[in-house]
Amino acid sequence: MTASEAFVETLIDRKVTNVFGIVGSAFMDALDLFPTAGIRFIPTAHEQGAAHMADGYSRVSNHHGVCIGQNGPGITNFVTGIAAAKWAHSPVVAITPECGTLTKGLGGFQEVDQMPIFSSITTDQYHVNHPHRMAELTGRAFDRAMQERGPVQLNIPRDYFYGETKYTIPKEVVINRGPGSMEDLQEAADLIADAKNPVILAGGGVVIGDAIEEVTKLAEYLSAPVAVTYLHNDSFPSNHRLMCGPLGYFGSQAAMNTIKDADLVLVLGSRLGPFGTLPQYGEEYWPNNAKIIQVECNHRKIGLVKPVNVGIHGDVKEASAALHRILTTKDIYCTQESRKNHRMNKLMEAKNIWERKLNSFTDQEPHSKIGKIKPRKALSELQKALPDDVIVSTDIGNTCSTANSYLNFNRPKSFLAAMTFGNCGYALPAAIGAKVAAPERIVVAYVGEGAWGMSFNEILTCVRENIPVTAVVFNNRQWGAEKKNQVLWFGDRYVGSNLDNPSFSEIARSMGAVGILVQKESDVGDAMREAVRLQREGKTTVIEIMQSRELGDPFRRDAMKLPKRHLVKYQNTNQNYESETGQPVDL
Numbered sequence: 001m002t003a004s005e006a007f008v009e010t011l012i013d014r015k016v017t018n019v020f021g022i023v024g025s026a027f028m029d030a031l032d033l034f035p036t037a038g039i040r041f042i043p044t045a046h047e048q049g050a051a052h053m054a055d056g057y058s059r060v061s062n063h064h065g066v067c068i069g070q071n072g073p074g075i076t077n078f079v080t081g082i083a084a085a086k087w088a089h090s091p092v093v094a095i096t097p098e099c100g101t102l103t104k105g106l107g108g109f110q111e112v113d114q115m116p117i118f119s120s121i122t123t124d125q126y127h128v129n130h131p132h133r134m135a136e137l138t139g140r141a142f143d144r145a146m147q148e149r150g151p152v153q154l155n156i157p158r159d160y161f162y163g164e165t166k167y168t169i170p171k172e173v174v175i176n177r178g179p180g181s182m183e184d185l186q187e188a189a190d191l192i193a194d195a196k197n198p199v200i201l202a203g204g205g206v207v208i209g210d211a212i213e214e215v216t217k218l219a220e221y222l223s224a225p226v227a228v229t230y231l232h233n234d235s236f237p238s239n240h241r242l243m244c245g246p247l248g249y250f251g252s253q254a255a256m257n258t259i260k261d262a263d264l265v266l267v268l269g270s271r272l273g274p275f276g277t278l279p280q281y282g283e284e285y286w287p288n289n290a291k292i293i294q295v296e297c298n299h300r301k302i303g304l305v306k307p308v309n310v311g312i313h314g315d316v317k318e319a320s321a322a323l324h325r326i327l328t329t330k331d332i333y334c335t336q337e338s339r340k341n342h343r344m345n346k347l348m349e350a351k352n353i354w355e356r357k358l359n360s361f362t363d364q365e366p367h368s369k370i371g372k373i374k375p376r377k378a379l380s381e382l383q384k385a386l387p388d389d390v391i392v393s394t395d396i397g398n399t400c401s402t403a404n405s406y407l408n409f410n411r412p413k414s415f416l417a418a419m420t421f422g423n424c425g426y427a428l429p430a431a432i433g434a435k436v437a438a439p440e441r442i443v444v445a446y447v448g449e450g451a452w453g454m455s456f457n458e459i460l461t462c463v464r465e466n467i468p469v470t471a472v473v474f475n476n477r478q479w480g481a482e483k484k485n486q487v488l489w490f491g492d493r494y495v496g497s498n499l500d501n502p503s504f505s506e507i508a509r510s511m512g513a514v515g516i517l518v519q520k521e522s523d524v525g526d527a528m529r530e531a532v533r534l535q536r537e538g539k540t541t542v543i544e545i546m547q548s549r550e551l552g553d554p555f556r557r558d559a560m561k562l563p564k565r566h567l568v569k570y571q572n573t574n575q576n577y578e579s580e581t582g583q584p585v586d587l
Contacts, residue, residue, distance in 0.1 A: 024070025026097035045457035049429035051081020056433030072110030123150030139170035179322035180314025193262035205269020211317035227255035230276030238408035254354035256285035271301035324393035365395035385528035395427035397448035398480035425454030508542035
């Protein structure tokens, strides 16, 4: 067969049915085979969008997400999306056709050395160094993306899609991880058995590893409260009595106050990223004196951020089940009736206090004005209107991050975000990928209007390809997260942070989508319910919510300082104190 046929046959063997990208001559010989092979090519408006779509697709399907583009500029446009996929542990395969072998190094058309660009943002890279190795290296790239759980680059010189030889299509190599060493599991079980107040911290690995059931059984056996890591609100059912909410930026104070009192934290499927445990609401909450047990499939992440007492290198699903089995043979201090009742009462009290506080944040005076809806009120009303089967994708930004306080999910694979890479322009294309993976579910993207300017071109993809999603655009006429820094530390000098915007709902209508403008607080929920109805009918909707300019806490209080200048001409920019109000002067 030809090299292109070997490439496509390997995709078929790996059960690839959707590929995101922009058409290009560099891979057209293989692309021509896609329809016959049963592979849908989804043309996007920008290659960054294609990479984010592959990310969203992979996280919802728990299978490869695939993107491809034209050599040179098409491939460099992948960079941000692939970097985001790495920090989300998404098995994305970025297929990067390269300039021809006989002209490489001559400075030809659309030439760039593509392998070094992706070296630090992929889990592995493969370069097809001879067309006879096309099937072998293609198969290996796809296998490694699942084995290492991260993006892999497959670099193919464009002239290597041609030629013919005898190929063997390699079979998929699946590696099943066990629960970890029995010695580590026994040591962990002994620590748990002696703990007075253990808390479980469930991370993204619980979703990736399909371990919700095993984690739930373990938590119920121990009557252990469960917090979830930053931006993994779907790692444990929100309606479960033991769920206390997310940690991290704009997370749940119930979760923070619960884990603060823990004498043991059982970390399941998390690398314990540093941003996710920074102080919040003006308080340190990480229990530095607690014993830490970390279950993680990547041994390089065990003990990397937080020192651990026991590290278990294993599959979180298998490890949770194994710990449960071992613990049933032991006397467990924390499950003694009086102790259990005390802990459960304390958990309920923490949850009730947080619910009241969150309601006070949401309903604080003064109330919203027409055209200036309070951010928290908008988020609260949206949450009430979302259906149970929803998938929500959030962009980076002040309002979108505040959503961490409100978004609750009862099933996994429901919450997508750019994670700690924190790039703008993620939410809409990731939502599109999620919708392709799960067309029966409602998919909603939350986006600030700054980030919307980087991604709304993909509404064209929704309309052209009949992929209906809903986007909520929070229009407060500013880069809110950065403006918050200028409010607090730079004397309300707004350099580059205020935005003069067009009507994004009108733009949506001009692109063939439905546009809904919301200026009153009382209309927010109805707008979402209408958009859900329209999505079920196959229509993409953009809800533009006109917000006030109120801002929540800053992202990086840990990294900011009041400016102290030395040159005379800059003395007027010195600041001795933070803003007293913490809010913009142009609300």
